[in-house]
Amino acid sequence: MDENKPxxxxxxxxxSFFLPHERHDSLVEFMANPLRIFKPxxxxxxxxxxxxxxxxxxxxxxxxGRNGSGKSTLLKILAGVYEPTSGSVKVEGKVVPFLELGVxxxxxxxxxxxxxxxxxxxxxxxxxxxxxxDEIVAFAELEKFMDMPLKxxxxxxxxxxxxxIAIMADADIYILDEVLAVGDVEFQKKCFDVxxxxxxxxxxxxxxxxxxxxxxxxxxxxxxxxDGVFQVEGDVDKVIDAYNVG
Amino acid sequence: xxxxxxxxxxxxxxxxxxxxxNSYLGIVWVVLKPLATFSVxxxxxxxxxxxxxxxxxxxxxxxxxxxxxxxAVMMGMDSLMSKAGIILKTKFPxxxxxxxxxxxxxxxxxxxxxVFVIFSFFTPIHPTLIGLLLFMMAVICIFVLxxxxxxxxSLMFIKLRDIHNLIEVGIQLIFWAxxxxxxxxxxxxxxxxxxxxxxxxLIVTYARKGLITGSQVRTEDFLQLGIVxxxxxxxxxxxxxxxxxxxxxxxEYF
Numbered sequence: 001m002d003e004n005k006p007x008x009x010x011x012x013x014x015x016s017f018f019l020p021h022e023r024h025d026s027l028v029e030f031m032a033n034p035l036r037i038f039k040p041x042x043x044x045x046x047x048x049x050x051x052x053x054x055x056x057x058x059x060x061x062x063x064x065g066r067n068g069s070g071k072s073t074l075l076k077i078l079a080g081v082y083e084p085t086s087g088s089v090k091v092e093g094k095v096v097p098f099l100e101l102g103v104x105x106x107x108x109x110x111x112x113x114x115x116x117x118x119x120x121x122x123x124x125x126x127x128x129x130x131x132x133x134d135e136i137v138a139f140a141e142l143e144k145f146m147d148m149p150l151k152x153x154x155x156x157x158x159x160x161x162x163x164x165i166a167i168m169a170d171a172d173i174y175i176l177d178e179v180l181a182v183g184d185v186e187f188q189k190k191c192f193d194v195x196x197x198x199x200x201x202x203x204x205x206x207x208x209x210x211x212x213x214x215x216x217x218x219x220x221x222x223x224x225x226x227d228g229v230f231q232v233e234g235d236v237d238k239v240i241d242a243y244n245v246g
Numbered sequence: 247x248x249x250x251x252x253x254x255x256x257x258x259x260x261x262x263x264x265x266x267x268n269s270y271l272g273i274v275w276v277v278l279k280p281l282a283t284f285s286v287x288x289x290x291x292x293x294x295x296x297x298x299x300x301x302x303x304x305x306x307x308x309x310x311x312x313x314x315x316x317x318a319v320m321m322g323m324d325s326l327m328s329k330a331g332i333i334l335k336t337k338f339p340x341x342x343x344x345x346x347x348x349x350x351x352x353x354x355x356x357x358x359x360x361v362f363v364i365f366s367f368f369t370p371i372h373p374t375l376i377g378l379l380l381f382m383m384a385v386i387c388i389f390v391l392x393x394x395x396x397x398x399x400s401l402m403f404i405k406l407r408d409i410h411n412l413i414e415v416g417i418q419l420i421f422w423a424x425x426x427x428x429x430x431x432x433x434x435x436x437x438x439x440x441x442x443x444x445x446x447x448l449i450v451t452y453a454r455k456g457l458i459t460g461s462q463v464r465t466e467d468f469l470q471l472g473i474v475x476x477x478x479x480x481x482x483x484x485x486x487x488x489x490x491x492x493x494x495x496x497x498e499y500f
Contacts, residue, residue, distance in 0.1 A: 121256075
């Protein structure tokens with residue numbers, strides 16, 4: 001891949017949501033003004049005002065910001081879940097979103113069935129999953145439990161399984177929302193090793209987190225998101241300082 | 247493209263499995279429900295009127311087809327909503343959820359047809375090769391039609407929850423407005439005109455004609471059903487256009 005060509009190109013990105021002010025749910029209220037169903041009262045709430053961002057291959061980008069500052073919205077736009085209100089977003093290469101671990105997991109299905117369901121939802125092929133199945137189970141350390149329904153797993157076991165599936169996806173760009181490390185301390189170590197590996201392999205990773213330590217350890221670049229724009233951009237330490245000040 | 251098909255297969259497989267998981271009769275429920283409706287109507291009606299053997303099989307087939315229609319529409323309508331958790335977190339072609347729901351209804355219908363074949367050992371039917379073709383065409387019509395309807399309803403349901411109840415009532419009306427337990431000939435002239443406007447009337451009529459009294463099938467039947475088929479295709483085309491246009495903002499409306 002060309003090192004000088006950005007894999008993610010965001011230009012003048014704006015995203016706003018409709019924020020309803022009042023809701024009339026009952027029939028009587030509806031009858032009072034039936035047309036309101038087509039034109040509910042409310043305002044446009046702009047989460048991201050004007051975002052410009054280029055991400056180059058091999059970068060480990062940290063996005064920091066307070067709750068509700070729009071970090072997750074930005075990730076969802078990158079993952080293709082939301083559409084931008086205006087502006088353009090170009091993403092080149094295969095994206096695997098870790099917006100939530102275990103997307104599509106069903107408690108009724110066995111661990112094994114969930115591996116295939118979740119893996120395919122994340123865009124992996126069935127053949128690949130068959131090949132990597134043993135590796136996934138071994139990484140999650142759940143060899144004995146794969147034929148058991150997921151509802152009988154502890155929550156730690158569930159996230160371990162989910163994490164182990166997600167890392168098998170051979171993507172160019174990984175989008176992580178607060179899921180750098182899961183499970184107990186031992187397992188967390190393994191998770192960090194995976195990301196260190198990604199870094200060495202020059203994969204592109206976009207990470208949203210509140211943990212300044214992780215940003216410092218991993219990120220090559222960071223941004224601080226506040227009031228819909230990047231307040232500070234670039235240097236990791238400066239971004240952490242800005243985040244701590246608020 | 248590869249992932250598209252695998253995702254569709256995976257949705258069909260898991261949703262089909264999950265529906266009756268933890269129930270003792272499991273998949274048997276798929277055939278029990280239409281059989282129960284059939285039994286009730288048949289027992290009552292056969293005590294009121296003198297009914298021929300063709301009526302019995304026609305009733306059974308009619309109920310199974312209507313069951314296919316209502317299941318496909320209801321499951322198709324719910325499909326996007328029931329996958330909200332996945333839709334909010336990943337990008338995948340959203341229409342797969344609808345394709346999978348309607349296909350599950352088709353699988354259910356196929357299982358019901360096995361029961362129909364078992365029934366036909368006791369009450370013989372008279373299918374012909376050409377009649378079977380007409381029957382298949384009728385089934386494809388319903389598949390295409392319900393797919394088109396579901397593409398509309400699944401999206402509308404997310405913004406307007408009332409649709410669910412509305413459609414439930416609507417399906418009941420359609421059930422009684424389709425000649426399933428009565429024949430078209432029993433109805434007075436002016437009511438007949440309205441009933442024929444219901445596309446399901448023609449579909450059910452030709453499905454029966456093809457499967458139960460196959461020797462009566464004429465070329466005109468294919469032509470008439472062909473027109474119905476074109477209408478169904480039009481619904482699907484419009485549904486697809488509507489869906490493609492509106493689906494991109496779906497994640498914001500849940």
